[in-house]
Structure formats: C-alpha cells, structure tokens
Amino acid sequence: MTQRLLVSYLTLAALVLICLEIPLGYVYSAAERERATNAAHEEAESIADYASLSLAYGRPEELAAQVAACAKRIGGRVLVVDPSGTPLATSHPIDADERAGLAKRAEISAALLGGNGADVRTSSIGGVNWLSVAVPVRHGATLQGAVRLIVPTDAVARDVHQVWLGLALGGVGVLTAVGTVAFALARWIGGPIRELERAARTLAGGSLTTPASVTTGPPEVRVLAATFNRTAALLEHLLASQSAFAGEASHQLKTPLAALRLRLDNLEPDVPPHLRANLNAAMTETERLARMVEGLLSLARMEETALTPEPVDLDEAAKERVYAWGGLYEQHGVRLLLLGDPIGRALAVPGAVEQILDNLLSNSLRVAPMGSTVTVFRRLRGSGAELHVADQGPGMTAEQRRRAFDRFWRAPDAPKGGTGLGLALVQRLTLASGGEALLLPAPGGGLEAVIRLQTLTPRRAGGFPLPIPHPRRRPTAGAKAGAGAGVGAGDA
Structure with missing residues (x-):
C-alpha cells in the first residue's frame, strides 16, 4: 500500500x-x-x-x-x-x-x-x-x-538551454520533496492497514492475542480498527461457545447413548421372541443416533477451527482404507478394488482423506448389491489429483445428486440406518482442503463420487496423464430392482 x-x-x-x-x-x-x-x-x-x-x-x-x-x-x-x-x-x-x-x-x-x-x-x-x-x-x-x-x-x-535545465532541476527537487513527504504520509496511512492485516492473519489462525491499534493513522482507519477488534472479540466468543458446546455435547450425548445401548444389550436374553424385532429396531435406532451425534460433533470440530491443508500421500491413504474395509466388504459379498497408477501427494486437511474415504465406502457398502463391485481408483488430471469411488447400485437422479450434500437430507428410497450427514462431512472436508467433491452417474449404472485435490506431484508432459480404464460392468438384476440410492444415499 x-x-x-x-x-x-x-x-x-x-x-x-x-x-x-x-x-x-x-x-x-x-x-x-x-x-x-x-x-x-x-x-x-x-x-x-x-x-x-x-x-x-x-x-x-x-x-x-x-x-x-x-x-x-x-x-x-x-x-x-x-x-x-x-x-x-x-x-x-x-x-x-x-x-x-x-x-x-x-x-x-x-x-x-x-x-x-x-x-x-x-x-x-x-x-x-x-x-x-x-x-x-x-x-x-x-x-x-x-x-x-x-x-x-x-x-x-x-540562455534557453539554461532555463530548461533550471526547470528540470527544479522539477527534480520538487519531486524529491514531494516523494519525501509522500513516503512519510504513506507510512502513516499504511501502518494501521498493515496492523489490521497482521491482526486478520492472527484471527484466521484461530485467535487474536494482540488487537489492532486504534491510536494511530487517519480517523477512518482508527474507526475501522476498532470495528475489527469488536468483530474479532465477538467471533472469539462465538468460537469459544461452540467449542464448549462441542465438548459438552460429546460428553452429555455419547454417555447416555452408550448406557442405553448397554441396557438394550442386557435386555436381549429376557425379551420374548415375538418382541425381538422391536428390540432390534431400538438397537438399530440407537446406533443410528450415535452415528448422527458423531457426525454432528465432527462437523462442529471442523468448523470451529481454521484448518490448514498439508501434504498427504493419497496412495498410502487409499491403500490403507481399502485394506481396512476389505474384510467387511467380503462379509457382505461385495468386492472392493483399488485401481489406477500412483498419484503421489496432495494438499488436504490432516485426517480428511481417511474420513472422506470411510464415509464414501460406508455408504457404498450400504447400497451395493451382493456380488457387485465397488471400485476406488486414482487419476491425475491437469487440475490436480482425483479419487473416485464408484458402486453398481441404483444411483441417483440429477435432483438427488444436487441435494445429496445437504445436511440431514436422505434420498426417499435410501436404505434404513443412514443419518444424512456423511456426504455433508465429505464436502466440508474436501472444501477445507481446497478441493471439490462431485457426484456423477457411474458408467454401467450406480453412482460415482469424485474427490478432486490439488496435487504436489509434477504433471506428465503436457499436463494430461494417460487415462486409467474405468471398470464397466453390467448391473445385476438386484441392482436394477433395488431401492437404494448409490454412493452416499444412505448418509446423504
């Protein structure tokens, strides 16, 4: 300035x-x-x-x-x-x-x-x-x-040349004097602005230990600094209140739910067979309520602090999550594959890639028909790195895909047990990492979730890597007739 x-x-x-x-x-x-x-x-x-x-x-x-x-x-x-x-x-x-x-x-x-x-x-x-x-x-x-x-x-x-020379020297002298005065004036005006910038950076980091000065600079800048300090104090108060709420809610909600689940487990031997379905439904709703609480707390913790993206090894994160979910997929008769060439590191909030994949794989498993395949594949694009999670479920309509990232929204024909927070958390984590989350129709049926992040790996020549073949399988009869909604439908 x-x-x-x-x-x-x-x-x-x-x-x-x-x-x-x-x-x-x-x-x-x-x-x-x-x-x-x-x-x-x-x-x-x-x-x-x-x-x-x-x-x-x-x-x-x-x-x-x-x-x-x-x-x-x-x-x-x-x-x-x-x-x-x-x-x-x-x-x-x-x-x-x-x-x-x-x-x-x-x-x-x-x-x-x-x-x-x-x-x-x-x-x-x-x-x-x-x-x-x-x-x-x-x-x-x-x-x-x-x-x-x-x-x-x-x-x-x-004589004429001397006059022109005198005018030029006089002009240089005037410009020098003006420059000296202007520099002092610019420093006087710009100092409070730089102080405001420093305070804004500190506030963006999560706290404002030193407020902006309100005693220097032009009156308008002093008024602006005072307004900024009041706004920063209010924001800190709101963040502190939200943090306190998240901590208290974590204790006040999770503890009663755990106690309720324990009591339901203890009742199971004493429940007559004709009432066993009601007990199972109560236990299912309890688990669903616990997942909803966890999702809300995760969103609150993510929004209460300014998260800074860091380099993350996408290949290692994808391999680790596919390995962790592989056994559960086998129990449900669904194959889980990891395809694509290594894509290296990308910028993401710490732990965000793992949470994103966990939510997408959980939703895919909920809607994937038995005998179908869920594919996780990696791809480099000119705009960065992409992680794709594609299933062979019923998929979503264009209107459903548009609303899928809203909190608590679930597709009308989604399987029971979802909370409507999974995809909302996926989108928030992706945006916080400086990326983009999309839902697209999968080739051959089903739904494909695309997570785009800024990569740190040098591009291939021309910026267009060789394409990775996408698995194309015909949906099974169960997939055509199923009532699910694809990736994220259960939690969308």
Whole structure:
C-alpha cells in the first residue's frame, strides 16, 4: 500500500510540474527569441539612420568605420548596399560570387522593394545559427539602399538551454520533496492497514492475542480498527461457545447413548421372541443416533477451527482404507478394488482423506448389491489429483445428486440406518482442503463420487496423464430392482 500511495503522489506531482514547466519553458524560449530579434532590428535601424546621413553628406569612410564598430560590438556582420545591391560598406570580406548575388537575397530584396519594412531570416553558417535582419535606408522619400545585419543566436540558445535545465532541476527537487513527504504520509496511512492485516492473519489462525491499534493513522482507519477488534472479540466468543458446546455435547450425548445401548444389550436374553424385532429396531435406532451425534460433533470440530491443508500421500491413504474395509466388504459379498497408477501427494486437511474415504465406502457398502463391485481408483488430471469411488447400485437422479450434500437430507428410497450427514462431512472436508467433491452417474449404472485435490506431484508432459480404464460392468438384476440410492444415499 505504501508503494502505491507513493507512486500516486509522485505521478500527480509530475503531472502538475509538466503542465506548469513545459508551457513556461516554451513561453520563455519564445520571449528570448523575440528579444534577440528586436535587439537586432534596433541595431539595424540605427545603422540605417547613420548610413542615410553619411550617404546624404558624402562621408562613406565614416559609414565604413561605423559598420565595423557595430559588427565588433554585436559579434556579428553588417552590410550596407545601394539600391542595385552593390556593397557600400561591409564589416567582413565578400567574394565575387557573394557580391553578385546580394540583391537576390530574400531579406535584402524585401528591404529594397518599396523600403517599407524589415525581413527576418534564420540560417546556419559553419554550424552556427544566425539571425539576419534587413531594413531599408531612406533619406526623405529617396531609397538609398538597405542594411543587412547578421547576429549569432548561440547566446540565446545557451540562455534557453539554461532555463530548461533550471526547470528540470527544479522539477527534480520538487519531486524529491514531494516523494519525501509522500513516503512519510504513506507510512502513516499504511501502518494501521498493515496492523489490521497482521491482526486478520492472527484471527484466521484461530485467535487474536494482540488487537489492532486504534491510536494511530487517519480517523477512518482508527474507526475501522476498532470495528475489527469488536468483530474479532465477538467471533472469539462465538468460537469459544461452540467449542464448549462441542465438548459438552460429546460428553452429555455419547454417555447416555452408550448406557442405553448397554441396557438394550442386557435386555436381549429376557425379551420374548415375538418382541425381538422391536428390540432390534431400538438397537438399530440407537446406533443410528450415535452415528448422527458423531457426525454432528465432527462437523462442529471442523468448523470451529481454521484448518490448514498439508501434504498427504493419497496412495498410502487409499491403500490403507481399502485394506481396512476389505474384510467387511467380503462379509457382505461385495468386492472392493483399488485401481489406477500412483498419484503421489496432495494438499488436504490432516485426517480428511481417511474420513472422506470411510464415509464414501460406508455408504457404498450400504447400497451395493451382493456380488457387485465397488471400485476406488486414482487419476491425475491437469487440475490436480482425483479419487473416485464408484458402486453398481441404483444411483441417483440429477435432483438427488444436487441435494445429496445437504445436511440431514436422505434420498426417499435410501436404505434404513443412514443419518444424512456423511456426504455433508465429505464436502466440508474436501472444501477445507481446497478441493471439490462431485457426484456423477457411474458408467454401467450406480453412482460415482469424485474427490478432486490439488496435487504436489509434477504433471506428465503436457499436463494430461494417460487415462486409467474405468471398470464397466453390467448391473445385476438386484441392482436394477433395488431401492437404494448409490454412493452416499444412505448418509446423504
């Protein structure tokens, strides 16, 4: 911010200086040239008056002396010619060619035509710029000739250059002063903003040990800092309340549920056979309530703190979860496969990949028909790494897939026992890891959950890895007629 403010101030000051100094420089240059032209014109008029008297009284030697003295005084050249262009007096030697063309020179010709003015010309002779002025010589109504006066303009050019240099140095000095003041002002304004940034980073880390300063900076920034401190204090209070609720709820809810489950287990030997179905239903609902409590507590714990993604070995996590769930899948007559090439590490919240796979595999097992296959496969994409969990269950409609990540939502025909929190937790963990969770129709029937994470493994050439073949199996008759809803349907 300091740099942007400094650049803004300097740019504004530079624009003001340019708008002032450039016109001033041009005005001074034009005035200097006008002054030099007027001075030359006055000298030429003076010589013309003296030549008129000298020629009228027949004193050409005095005219020659006056011409030489004038040329020496102005550091230029003076020439007096008669009406035909023949030199009468000159301060410098003239060769024959120049003598013959004097009458044809524009300034002399203009002065000899009617003798009613002066002609000004600028030219370069020997690398030096000269100013040429020609005026007529009159005695009464008689035209006696013309005077041409040539003066060098290097002195004028030096004065103009010095003025431009002075303006430039003055501009640099002004910009330096403006830069010094602007830097101090930008630091004064930017300091509280940087303090607010530091406090915001601290708050994003989960706590605000040092509030933002409310005694420095402009009044608007001080008011903003005070508002931020109040907001941060309120957020800390809310987070502390939520954390306390999560801890208390964990104790107050899980303990009675465990006691209730124990009492139901103890009742099992004493329950008559015709009431055994009611006891099993009560035990099932108790387990479902316990899972719902665990899901709610997991969501609360995840939302109460700012989680930072870390590098996670996706291959190791996928192998470990597939191995852990393999035995349970076998008991239900469902095959669990892990396919795909290694994809390396990706950014994820610690423990998030394991929880995501556990929820997806649990939901897949709940809806997978006996004899079907649930596939976990890995894939590298240009946007990162992907974990796919695909089953061969009935799948979901587009509207059901859109709502599947809502809390407590379950498909109308979902199997019993779900809580409606599994996929909500999957999405929250994926988003907290900087990734994306999707539900897509699986090729051949069923549902496919896709988890996309930012990978740390270098891409293959071109960023497009070789595709991993997706298992394509026809759904069984049981899958076609089943009432499940695919991956996550039980917990969606």
